[in-house]
Amino acid sequence: MINTLYLPELREMLAENDRTGLQEFCGALHPARVAEFMEGLEAIEMWQVLQATEPDVRADIFSFVEEAKQVEIVETVGPEGISRLIADMPADDRVDLLSEVDQEVMEQTLPLLPQEDRRETLRLLGYAEGTAGALMTTEVARLSQTLTVHDALEAISRQSQDLETVYYNYVVDDQDHLLGLVSARDLVVNFTRPDTPISDLMQRDVVTVLVTDDQEAVAEKVANYNFIAIPVVDHHRKLLGIITHDDVIDVLQEEATEDAHRSASVDPLEDGYLETVWHQLAWKRGIWLTVLFVAALLTALALRGYEEDFQKVTWLVLFIPLVISSGGNTGSQSATLVIRGLTTGDVNLRDWRRVLRKELAMGLCLGGSLAAIGYLCAVMLTRSVPESADGVASAVNAVPTLWEVLVVPITLLLVVMCGTMTGGLLPLLFQRMGLDPALMSNQFVAGIVDIAGILIYMTVAMIMVPGLW
Amino acid sequence: MINTLYLPELREMLAENDRTGLQEFCGALHPARVAEFMEGLEAIEMWQVLQATEPDVRADIFSFVEEAKQVEIVETVGPEGISRLIADMPADDRVDLLSEVDQEVMEQTLPLLPQEDRRETLRLLGYAEGTAGALMTTEVARLSQTLTVHDALEAISRQSQDLETVYYNYVVDDQDHLLGLVSARDLVVNFTRPDTPISDLMQRDVVTVLVTDDQEAVAEKVANYNFIAIPVVDHHRKLLGIITHDDVIDVLQEEATEDAHRSASVDPLEDGYLETVWHQLAWKRGIWLTVLFVAALLTALALRGYEEDFQKVTWLVLFIPLVISSGGNTGSQSATLVIRGLTTGDVNLRDWRRVLRKELAMGLCLGGSLAAIGYLCAVMLTRSVPESADGVASAVNAVPTLWEVLVVPITLLLVVMCGTMTGGLLPLLFQRMGLDPALMSNQFVAGIVDIAGILIYMTVAMIMVPGLW
Numbered sequence: 001m002i003n004t005l006y007l008p009e010l011r012e013m014l015a016e017n018d019r020t021g022l023q024e025f026c027g028a029l030h031p032a033r034v035a036e037f038m039e040g041l042e043a044i045e046m047w048q049v050l051q052a053t054e055p056d057v058r059a060d061i062f063s064f065v066e067e068a069k070q071v072e073i074v075e076t077v078g079p080e081g082i083s084r085l086i087a088d089m090p091a092d093d094r095v096d097l098l099s100e101v102d103q104e105v106m107e108q109t110l111p112l113l114p115q116e117d118r119r120e121t122l123r124l125l126g127y128a129e130g131t132a133g134a135l136m137t138t139e140v141a142r143l144s145q146t147l148t149v150h151d152a153l154e155a156i157s158r159q160s161q162d163l164e165t166v167y168y169n170y171v172v173d174d175q176d177h178l179l180g181l182v183s184a185r186d187l188v189v190n191f192t193r194p195d196t197p198i199s200d201l202m203q204r205d206v207v208t209v210l211v212t213d214d215q216e217a218v219a220e221k222v223a224n225y226n227f228i229a230i231p232v233v234d235h236h237r238k239l240l241g242i243i244t245h246d247d248v249i250d251v252l253q254e255e256a257t258e259d260a261h262r263s264a265s266v267d268p269l270e271d272g273y274l275e276t277v278w279h280q281l282a283w284k285r286g287i288w289l290t291v292l293f294v295a296a297l298l299t300a301l302a303l304r305g306y307e308e309d310f311q312k313v314t315w316l317v318l319f320i321p322l323v324i325s326s327g328g329n330t331g332s333q334s335a336t337l338v339i340r341g342l343t344t345g346d347v348n349l350r351d352w353r354r355v356l357r358k359e360l361a362m363g364l365c366l367g368g369s370l371a372a373i374g375y376l377c378a379v380m381l382t383r384s385v386p387e388s389a390d391g392v393a394s395a396v397n398a399v400p401t402l403w404e405v406l407v408v409p410i411t412l413l414l415v416v417m418c419g420t421m422t423g424g425l426l427p428l429l430f431q432r433m434g435l436d437p438a439l440m441s442n443q444f445v446a447g448i449v450d451i452a453g454i455l456i457y458m459t460v461a462m463i464m465v466p467g468l469w
Numbered sequence: 470m471i472n473t474l475y476l477p478e479l480r481e482m483l484a485e486n487d488r489t490g491l492q493e494f495c496g497a498l499h500p501a502r503v504a505e506f507m508e509g510l511e512a513i514e515m516w517q518v519l520q521a522t523e524p525d526v527r528a529d530i531f532s533f534v535e536e537a538k539q540v541e542i543v544e545t546v547g548p549e550g551i552s553r554l555i556a557d558m559p560a561d562d563r564v565d566l567l568s569e570v571d572q573e574v575m576e577q578t579l580p581l582l583p584q585e586d587r588r589e590t591l592r593l594l595g596y597a598e599g600t601a602g603a604l605m606t607t608e609v610a611r612l613s614q615t616l617t618v619h620d621a622l623e624a625i626s627r628q629s630q631d632l633e634t635v636y637y638n639y640v641v642d643d644q645d646h647l648l649g650l651v652s653a654r655d656l657v658v659n660f661t662r663p664d665t666p667i668s669d670l671m672q673r674d675v676v677t678v679l680v681t682d683d684q685e686a687v688a689e690k691v692a693n694y695n696f697i698a699i700p701v702v703d704h705h706r707k708l709l710g711i712i713t714h715d716d717v718i719d720v721l722q723e724e725a726t727e728d729a730h731r732s733a734s735v736d737p738l739e740d741g742y743l744e745t746v747w748h749q750l751a752w753k754r755g756i757w758l759t760v761l762f763v764a765a766l767l768t769a770l771a772l773r774g775y776e777e778d779f780q781k782v783t784w785l786v787l788f789i790p791l792v793i794s795s796g797g798n799t800g801s802q803s804a805t806l807v808i809r810g811l812t813t814g815d816v817n818l819r820d821w822r823r824v825l826r827k828e829l830a831m832g833l834c835l836g837g838s839l840a841a842i843g844y845l846c847a848v849m850l851t852r853s854v855p856e857s858a859d860g861v862a863s864a865v866n867a868v869p870t871l872w873e874v875l876v877v878p879i880t881l882l883l884v885v886m887c888g889t890m891t892g893g894l895l896p897l898l899f900q901r902m903g904l905d906p907a908l909m910s911n912q913f914v915a916g917i918v919d920i921a922g923i924l925i926y927m928t929v930a931m932i933m934v935p936g937l938w
Contacts, residue, residue: 028673030672030674030676032693032695153657153660154661157657157658166653166654167697184653184657185634188626189626203499205499207499222718223719225502228697228714245714252718253692260732260805263733264801264911266805272815272816273816274815274827275815278827278834281831282831285831286838289799293839299791303789303790304787307784307787310786311780314779317772317786318772320772321769322766324794325761325765326765328915329734329758332912335733337730340730341742344741346741346742346744358743358747361751362747362751365755366755369759377769381766442732442733442801443801446794
């Protein structure tokens with residue numbers, strides 16, 4: 001929801017070119033709030049507000065502006081105007097932004113950055129999206145192990161302008177190999193013992209991630225260990241950068257969105273739903289929809305073998321959707337529970353026997369209940385045949401016996417069991433084969449159970465209804 | 470996956486009662502790693518390892534042990550043995566644990582805690598689950614605004630043993646009203662100007678949450694502002710505690726799991742999938758399954774009105790599952806995209822017109838494509854009628870004309886459009902009515918579209934196929 005609380009004031013100050021007012025506004029609030037209050041402004045107006053502030057506050061506020069708007073601002077202002085702001089941004093945000101703007105704008109902006117920032121940006125741009133390298137920032141405090149607490153505090157204090165965080169500081173040798181971690185906590189706690197060498201305080205067993213690690217693995221580590229940041233190293237344990245807790249939260253949310261999309265058979269979107277252009281959205285939905293459609297065609301193929309039977313026993317048609325949706329719904333439940341369990345680490349491959357037992361019990365219990373309700377309703381539905389216009393029950397719709405109607409509950413029990421088994425075990429099988437279990441989406445499970453459901457239904461009917469065999 | 474790397478060594482040290490070895494093991498690694506390596510041990514063995522370590526390291530390691538195992542340890546060791554460890558835990562973790570253990574054990578443990586810890590625990594136990602109060606810890610640095618940087622660092626250094634974080638420190642008046650925030654960063658940066666009063670540094674516009682706020686709202690704020698912690702206040706802006714970034718990550722993961730479960734019509738589980746007892750799992754799945762089942766019964770009711778028609782035109786039966794699954798799949802896609810958009814703040818209620826337009830376009834485009842494929846397949850399926858045993862195409866299965874088969878693509882287009890509209894707009898309607906849009910799960914949308922699909926299918930057939938009207 002766009003916050004319009006301060007929009008009139010902001011616009012007035014802009015109209016009057018009230019730089020002091022704007023500066024005060026930007027300085028008094030948290031940068032994230034300023035960005036929030038500016039959301040309703042046009043790109044060019046935002047830029048005018050930002051110009052009124054101090055350069056470092058400007059970069060802070062700009063980092064909190066939505067990415068789509070950032071891109072708009074960069075493309076409106078142009079390389080010359082914007083390069084200073086871009087140089088002031090944290091390296092990871094800068095790279096994210098530059099990889100989003102128009103290729104030409106990026107190529108014109110890069111040469112305008114200070115040499116060091118430019119080199120760093122080019123290097124970070126080289127890491128594949130979704131890896132630790134693409135997520136990290138290089139602005140991290142590097143300390144020598146010979147420092148004392150007092151010296152370390154002084155060194156950090158001096159560098160702090162350029163640091164993403166001062167909370168985790170890394171001790172390295174002169175080739176940048178990671179030796180240990182000294183947190184701001186360690187330093188502050190020992191503030192009253194300023195001569196303590198940091199090598200006495202530092203944690204030597206530092207948990208790291210490789211620059212090529214997947215961002216999901218990074219997020220999992222930070223979440224498990226409750227870290228504020230995690231260092232990124234290469235194969236020689238050379239410190240390349242850090243990933244901070246706020247980036248991890250972004251990754252976790254991104255991954256949750258991806259999983260949600262996959263569960264509904266949508267190829268994960270890169271941008272928000274509203275921002276995705278229609279042909280991209282149509283493709284990402286259409287591709288899976290077509291696959292599911294082809295699978296559903298198999299149900300038509302399966303039913304074709306029974307066309308004559310339906311002509312003889314029409315009431316069987318009534319329960320086709322009921323039977324297949326019951327199987328599909330139970331299957332989706334099982335699949336979602338197991339996939340989410342695998343994602344959160346609650347379920348592991350070696351738990352397959354427990355999953356099997358659990359889903360078997362669920363199938364019996366849920367299938368049994370639905371079968372009981374289903375039998376009652378099926379009896380009622382087939383007994384009270386609707387009357388034809390002439391007031392007599394139509395002769396063609398012969399009323400099935402209570403025995404014959406048993407086809408419905410028996411099928412329901414079997415189909416629900418088929419659903420729980422398929423939904424519970426297929427994600428594990430996918431994981432076992434090294435595939436993403438989330439690919440076994442609700443709809444895929446439902447598709448498989450649909451076909452199985454029709455085959456089960458008709459087989460049970462063949463056995464139970466006289467004259468069908 | 471349980472890490473069994475150090476299990477043999479740990480068991481050997483336990484057997485030999487090698488306290489020095491155990492102490493070294495626990496001290497050398499990050500507490501989270503120690504907890505990880507102990508995962509394979511029995512509760513009583515874990516307790517023996519923990520006893521070998523220093524009390525404060527012990528509490529740290531214990532905090533990282535899985536909750537189910539924590540409960541087991543507490544219930545195995547008993548109130549007398551465990552009370553010291555429980556007193557050493559951070560207040561929020563302590564409360565989480567005590568609300569999980571056996572009521573009797575809790576009542577016996579509480580009197581054994583130091584008075585202050587006991588009072589605090591009782592107070593925190595009083596906040597409703599899912600609120601900021603239940604999530605917060607009370608161990609936060611409170612500073613007076615008259616302090617200088619040097620004094621503040623000293624004060625924090627002194628209190629640090631009892632603090633959950635030293636990174637955010639709050640300036641309060643003598644009635645604990647929140648005046649401002651001084652981060653460790655502010656202090657470290659000004660380390661070289663030790664006489665600066667902290668009132669010069671402190672941020673006065675502190676973003677807070679109310680103690681009664683929902684945990685989801687808390688997580689959203691921390692995620693948006695990239696905070697390490699957020700202060701919890703009452704209505705008089707009195708500082709009650711803080712919530713730290715690691716708790717926020719837990720909340721975000723919990724909420725993602727809840728949303729995933731809801732999307733598959735499972736009432737969110739409180740514990741993990743494997744830990745949930747079967748009758749609870751059966752209830753949480755069965756309740757929604759029954760609701761969906763009753764909805765599906767309506768499809769049977771709808772079909773009953775057309776029994777005679779199916780007898781006349783049997784080939785219509787073949788495409789029932791295809792038609793309804795296409796509608797259901799598209800509907801689930803739309804619902805998931807919009808629900809996830811609402812959750813991440815990417816979509817708002819006032820965007821309903823854009824959602825409408827988008828889903829209309831999607832419906833036309835996806836429905837049109839499926840209709841084209843569907844027509845081709847339907848023609849093929851109905852032309853190549855399987856032959857009866859006597860080698861002649863069965864007379865009852867009259868081959869439909871190309872015109873008649875148009876029923877299938879026309880229905881597909883309409884059903885897919887119905888799916889995108891229902892899936893796209895119902896979550897917005899739910900949100901508008903103050904309900905959780907996630908209740909409009911994939912299966913509910915599918916259920917609604919199923920019934921609509923059958924009605925559309927039969928209506929189109931009535932119009933297109935001669936002799937059915």
